[in-house]
Amino acid sequence: MKSARALELFSHTSELAIRNPDAGLYRAIEGALNELIGFKLLTILRLKGARLVRTHTSDSATYPSGGYKDITDDQWLRSILSDGVPVISEDSTKVRERFVDHEAIFAMGCGSVLNIPVTSALGTLGSLNLLHEAYWFKPEHIVLVRPYALLLAVPWLAEEAHNRRP
Template sequence: MQVPDYSSFTKSVAAEKADAQGAFDALCELTKQAVGVKLFTVMTHDARTGEAGRIYSNMPEAYPVSGTKPANETDWTRQVIGEKRTFVANDIEGIAAVFSDHELIKSLGCESVINVPIIVGGRVLGTINCLHEAGFYTREKVEAAEALKLPGTVCLLLHECEGGH
């Protein structure tokens, strides 16, 4: 596996006026370079309430940053939240099986997804969500996405430090 070049991400996060928004922007750029992504979002997960919230989106017109919503009990929830394992679907059928917004996803030219859980202290704080055209996420790209866990953790912790949930 090729390790992503974290240098620009590190500079953004270590900057004197670093904030969560800047860190998420840097994470999005790192993801574009290391994995490849059309639609990139970051969601939080609150284990106490079972709610999820979108806190970053590179397509805010289609997928705006929003409040929270209850997490649906699906195979995706079992795998990503319960088992803390990355979810991958490389066709729209795999996406439709777990996401009710599959038609919107397809309309954006996305038919494959990787959802990487960000885990701190044994709990899932949220997920990094990468979407692209059908069949895009090869084994190598999934491995590269797994390498985003540490910078994703930094972003979510910065978000929490700024009062986000």
């Protein structure tokens, strides 16, 4: 039963987020989403000022951790972050319109993107992104991915709170 497996994976991943996020939270999210939905590339981007910094990637050769996207001149990206609403770019036309790095995306055999903002009561903190062949992602995938994006907020907010301590 897929729903039972989805809950089992989420339970395991949420334990990491709460108890020990440094012990593989990103890899656990990657593994769970690969099993539940599948993807050719997964990236986790964290908002730092006017940049989205890549904190995790499933393909470090093409999209290494530490890379970033400047959101200053990217109206579409800024709108996703400010609205905090998941977006599916279902085909190469949408990917080309929305992503300046579309040639690298196409070179990986990807033609669709699922962007899920990482949100909290304080606003958008980053995004969880899955890429695959055209028309791979469906609206029901948003329901499966969004809880994992929310899990990312737990250690990120804890880190920010810790850094604000005197």
